Amino acid sequence: MQSTPTEIVSIILLASLVFLLAPLFLLLYIVSYNKKKKLHQQEKELITERFESELLKTSIEVQEQTMQTIATDLHDNIGQLLSLTHITLSSINLNDYEKAKHKIDHSLELIGNSIRDLRQLAKVIQGEQLLENGLSQALEKGINWLKHSRNYNITFENGLKDTELSSASKDLVILRIFQEVFNNIVKHAEAGHIDVIMELEKDKLSIVIKDDGKGFDITESSSRNQGLGLNNLKKRSKLIGGDMDISSKLGKGTRISITVPYP
């Protein structure tokens, strides 16, 4: 080696300095990264906060919706039946035995129907504690009720039937999505047949709801800035980390599919 000792010493000092600076830079990097983590954390908190408020809103909406359906049903179905019974009974002429018997039988049938409807309705109201028995049961009840009260032909493949899986926060949102979709079908579709398929596979719940109604123009309805319900559907699916897809053909019907990580 040709270098003089002083040169070597300065090289050593320099090397030592570098070896001290390297970990210092590492520490600096960690501190700055940590700051980013803080920002990220704050963002996350904001998102959960939003999620919770949205959830609260949803749960209130679910309640309101249920009340509305109950009111409608009381008025349209049971109210109708009872007033029909009333008319029938008040038109009875006791002297005409044959006719009276016929009318009384008819009234009995009407009252039987009212009782049946009331029972169905009671089930739906009970269903308000709805999700207590799980999403699957709540949907089952709702669909049954729709079947009987509005005379739809509904098929329901329930992939959650034999599982104990549930997700307290997601179930409510999913139920709300179902309600909005069915609401739309009742309100707009003029359908006779509804297919509902719910499947759970590899932690993904996929839901498809098809009707054979009149369909609509998706682009038009969204550009009309009318589709509050549909927009809400999209928002809700995103809220629980899912994807939603709507397709509709005029005169053919509408198909809505949602995929959500579950539970």
Added chain:
Amino acid sequence: MFFFNPGLFIEFTCFFIAFFTLFRDRQVFWKITIVYLLFTCIIELITFILLKVYHQRTFWLYNLYIPVEATFITYVFHTFLRRLTRINHLFWLGYGIIITVYIIELFKRNFGYTSTAVSVMSVIFVLYAFYFYALLLKNDEYVVLKYYPPFWMIAGILLFYFGGTAFNLIYDLVLVKMEVRNPLLSYINPTLSFLLYGFWSYSFICRARQRKLYR
């Protein structure tokens, strides 16, 4: 006269700071830290006296100190990493390697200075420190690093052993053979000590602050 030795001065300062900030701490870890620092100071003091007064070389004292150091620093990492990961066998492996190398070298060198064991130990501790910081980065939970005692304590360890390893390697490779002597070089070890015990002192202060906040 004693305290003109910078190494001694730094160690005693750190010990006193530890004593006054930690002696009321309920966690065993911090109590052991005080004891360890006291032990360090005593060893350093004896070494100093033997060297200055009796002009004796004191490798045997350092050799006595090394297993204690290895045990304590391993314990530090074990304590802090336990909060971030479940891997605990790692420490037994590292500890086993250090102690094995130490014992072999002790007999091979006929109880001379166990420099290889020190190098091995340093490398292992540096790796632990990297592992600690990697886990800290990965951890989702946000902590205020400015006041996070483990961050500073391990920062001291990282600087001390990383810088120390580099210096010792160069020293062994080059300087010993060439018999270079330069007063500047004698500043390196005190600088490393200063960083180690400085960061530790700060982490003790953070710990005291933490204790006050959560009381």
